[in-house]
Amino acid sequence: MKVAVLGELNVDMILTGTDIMPEMNREKLLDGMDIVLGSSSAITACALAALGAEVEFVSLVGDDDFGRFCLQELNRMGVSTRHVSVDASLQTGVTLSFSAAGDRSLLTFPGTIPLLEPRHIPASLLAETDHVHFGSYFLQSGMRDEWPALFGRVRSTGKTTSFDTGWDVSNEWRREGIDRLLPVTDLFIPSEEELLHLYGADSLEAAWEEMPAGVGEGAVAVKRGASGAVLYRAGYPPVAVPAYPVTVRDTTGAGDCFNAGLIYGYRTGRRGEELLQFACACGALSVQGVGGTGCLPTVAAAERLMGSEAGQEL
Template identity: 60%
Template sequence: MRAANDCGHTVVVVGELNVDIIISGEDVVPEWNREKTIDQFQVVLGSSSAITACALSCLGLDVRFVSVVGGDDFGAFCKDELKRMGVNVEHVVSLNGVQTGVTLSFSTPSDRGLLTYPGSIPLLSPSYVPDTLLNEASHLHFGSYYLQDGMRAHWPQLFGKAHGLGISTSFDTGWDVRKMWDRQGIELLLAHTDLFIPSEEEILHIYDSAQLSEAFAKLPETACTVAVKQGSRGAALRKPDKKVLSAKPCRVTPVDTTGAGDCFNAGIIYGYLHGYADEQLLRFGNACGALSTQGVGGTGKLPTVQEAARLLAQD
């Protein structure tokens, strides 16, 4: 599935790993003491960080993954799937006696709901990120800020070290299951971040805002480029000079929205590393996210540069 390697850029992704058990259909909401049939059931590679890594590999970048999984079948499955999609897993560690994380995804053509068992996800710590690996990187990314308990306090130091080495940085928060949103921690990290890529709902919660313009106004002076996913309404970009741009979504009929935001992340990172800016950057991210919806699961349909270009040419 991997495209020809773009040898000019190596992306290190430090992230959570889990399997997604996807239950698909028009009506997938469980009812107590009732039974329903569904259209489809799959076990696939999950996690925001992993899906973004696989999409970056499919776009042609050299991707190295750092993570912790359990010494179980699901952990082996995650590593095998990453390898199959061209991601280097030399720094994915298997721990005996630990269960790999699992997410149950209840997916319809228009939206999804998630239930996650964290398992090994909170066990990743800075000790698993060797300096030798950072020395090979041109970009550092992670997803799921709120799930990675072992890393949360250490991201500013790691990103600061990356910036000191001339490495660009990005992150996606994901949903805060504790509903605390940790604005202070996010802002400490933004000082060392080049690309902040939340969803609209996430940034509205972080900044306790009713609309996106209000959240943008509350960003600190140190804020970087902020690319906000808006689902069926496309995406918005807030530049460091506070200028705000938007781009409409690409026109596709979704099969499954799982992983669309993570593939958008990959498109934004790829575009940034290749000098895309403003509307061009947003539209490429939108195209990558839209292509993802054409398959089931986060890695069921990964974007390529050629497919993204063809989709954008149709608009």
């Protein structure tokens, strides 16, 4: 399978410890610091490559050390960067991730993150791929109005599509763009908190009622962290699965590896409960390493976790 991932690139600086919340005029010591490849789109791309997909990444970076690091890491993990543009007038984005056991908070300098535009995306690439995915709908402001038409063209040729919203840092949660995009989307992959904010709902059941009718052609896979995931399709009862009980080292990128598992599983014929279990296994494998690409899932490892008696870590 060939997948085109269209998205943002940045580095993640992951700061770990037991007391990680910054306070003005105070200095704290941390337990660890790692600089790793960041961005929802990039982590999903690397996880897809680890699962066995051929992955082409489309993005742009600055001509700086962080940009070169992003390209080097993508290539090292088997993702093609021939469609990543380098612009010497720009700075590559950076996210500071303050990570404690089971949770994290993020501070991001956008840099090139919101600057992807249609001119960066070759039509020839879309024609030769089986699936198109992007992450960080709200961060990728240069593409927000363009996604429905692009996904429509992709779907008209028999290819499949998916996207992840990410968090809306503006806290506006404008659902109109999402609603226009859903009828041409095969897999919509928000977190539970993101979905509830989008539709002004206090439960998943209330959110289902608010979603547009066109979503019935695809599926909504809702990531619920330690509570597992739920799959929704109009006209069918929701399918829920629990998370696998593994030791968490860092949650960075867990949702992105879930995305990759969902896409890969869907494209290889998994559906319903089995599809969700495979995606959750990919997310569970991710949290056992530091950074979004510290412990990438493989099909064999995910299937072993799915088949283990109580989801014991490997």
